[in-house]
Amino acid sequence: MTQMTVRRMPRLRMRPRLVLGPVLAAALLTLGVSVPAVARAPGGGSAWGGGLAWGGCPAGTPGADGTVPPRDPREQCAVVAVPRDYRDPAAGTIRLAVSRIRTADPGQRRGVLLVVPGGPGGSGLDYPSRMAGLLPAAVLRSYDLVGFDERGVGNSAPVHCDLPAADRAAAVIYPFPAADGSIAGNLAYAREVADRCAAAGADQAGVSTANSARDIDRIRAALGLRRISYLGSSYGTYLGEVYATLFPDRTDRVVLDSVVPPGGEQQALGMVGLGAEQSFPDLAAWLAAQDAALHFGSTPAEVRATYFRLAAKLDAAPVGRLTGNAFRTLTYASLVGKVYYPLAARAWQLAAGQAAPAAGQGTARPTASPTAIPTVLPDNFVAAQDAVLCGDSAWPRDPGYYAARTAADRIRYPLTNGMPGNVWPCAFWHGEPGEPPVRVGSTPGPRNVLLLQNLRDPDTPYAGARQTLAAFGRRAAMASFDASGHGMDFTDPAVAAPFTRFLLTGLLPEGG
Structure with missing residues (x-):
């Protein structure tokens, strides 16, 4: 395994892993803020597409923020039948929606790139368009793009x-405990969601x-390809890790962007406290540089102290819909990239009494949950997210463990x-x-996995990416x-530069 480190000025955009997307969408509602002839497939295979019947795409699926993205006219869709239960052939099949955009130049085309977003729980059908x-x-x-809605x-x-809407509103927030550290409310919410999912059959869907x-x-196989290239972001990196482990010889070139550790989402969720601590100084420095206007402190240390003071103030007396835990969530969510720092500043100004709540929001406590930002996620998003988290690995059952x-x-x-240790x-x-759980990197395979990772990532910390790099050994570089x-x-x-070089030539970074 090899690694190179690059210094750069980031121009980042959000890649939601769990509820980061809906948190920021909810923040906008809460605070009233706006923010800005085909070549042969590698290794053999004929003109790609196999026997699939390509045609129009289904209506868009609401995203985590409830909006439906418009369909790209270039996008074509098809259906692939897969086993409902890979252990039981008699269980029948389910139909997966698959999309493609033929972006490649026929004279330069070298393959197909499957692009998979973060999540879990969000639709990937329109991801080729993005x-x-x-x-x-x-x-x-060089590549045509393919996406799909996961099972x-x-x-x-x-x-x-x-x-119900109240539970889907509560799902926007990460599981912060009560102000005094109690997790009684979190336990009750988690149990209610699990019971409702069981009654609806979501826990038996093989997700x-x-x-x-x-x-x-x-x-x-349905595309008629011997091997396929892969670009996964955030949770999509874990799916790519598992695919490259289960089917190493069917991968062409695999890129993992913002890497989930090899233990999957259960391990990743436990690491976000570390990620927040490592990335918060960048936000603090940005706020400190504007102390003349914002008055949160002239040094990162003073800004950090202001954060704790404002969170405690909101725990005692929320400002509109901005509770202490909503404030913590908004601050954590803004760490996803510098473009969201002004959103954090707005929340801090509201908490400090420097700005008024958005029109019509009043000052009453929310009734759905003491920790909820009032927006409502699509039920499928919440259900699929939990089905994946709970279907990937067993979680401790003892409430005392989480306390x-x-x-x-x-x-x-x-x-x-x-929050990272909560239920x-x-x-x-x-x-x-x-x-x-699949033991990532446990099977031999080609040297064809590239990891791309920021050193200060709030959601998938660098330490987890290092573990994934080690798990793949000689197969990977970062x-x-x-x-x-x-x-x-x-x-x-x-x-x-390293991304393009790898996808076009197969060359991975050396040393560093």
Whole structure:
């Protein structure tokens, strides 16, 4: 394994992993702020597309913020049938929605790039359209783009939990404990979600990262390809890790952007306190540089002290819908990239009494949940997210385990106040994982995995990416960037250079 480190000025854009997207969308509502002839496939295979019937795409799936993206007229869609249960052929099949955009120049085309967003729980059917506007031109000339809705999501046998609006509003927030550290409310919420998901059958749907990886291989075969290239972001990196482990010889070139550790989302969730501590100084320095206007402190240390003071103030007396935990969530969410720092500043000004609540919001406490930012997620997003988290691995069932972890995290990572160690619905999930977690990197394969990682990532910390690099051993190399934020900006030359070089030539970074 090799690694190179690049210094750059980041121009970051958000890659949601769990509820980061809806948190920022909710923040906008809360604060009233706006923010800005085909060549042969590599290794053989004929003109790609196999026997799939390509045509129009289904209606858009609401995103985590409830909006429906418009369909790209270049996008074509098809359906791929996959086993409902890979262990039981008699269980029948489900239909996966697959999309493509033919971006490649026929004379330069070298393959197909499957692009997978963060999540889990969000639709990926329109992701080729998003990435077609962001990837380097040389990559687009060489690859056609394919996306899909993972099983349980969107147009691919979607799961539901029939959650009432209040529960879906509460799902916007990460599981911060109460102001005094109590997790009683978190336990009650997690149990209710698990019970509702069980009643709706979401816990028996076979939704897991391993099964989605198997689905990818069925998609590859349906496209008529011997091997397929892959670009996954955030949670999509874990899906790519599992695919490259289960089907190493069917991968062409694999790129993992903002890397989930090899233990998957359960491990990643426990690391976000570390990520917040490592990336918060960049936000603090930005706020300190504007002390004349913002008055939060002239040094990062003073800004940090202001953060804790404002959070405690809001714990005691929320300002409109801005509670202490909503404030913590908004601050953490803004660490995703510098473009969101003004959103944090607005929340801090509101907390400090420097700005009024958005019109019509009043000052009453929210009734849905003491920690909720009032917006409502699509039920499928919440259901699919929990189904993946709980279907990938077994979670401890003892509430005392989470109480102890939360208390320890409050001391170790005070910025996130115990949230990383707190409980999720998986502690009360009725169904059991269908198999042990895939041991990432446990199978031999080609040297064809490139990791791209910021050194100060709030959502998928650098330490987790290092673990994934070690798990793949000689198969992988990493380009790390001296930057803060979550997600690569492929329009940045520093990022585009190793990314493009790898996808076009297969050459990985050496040493560093």
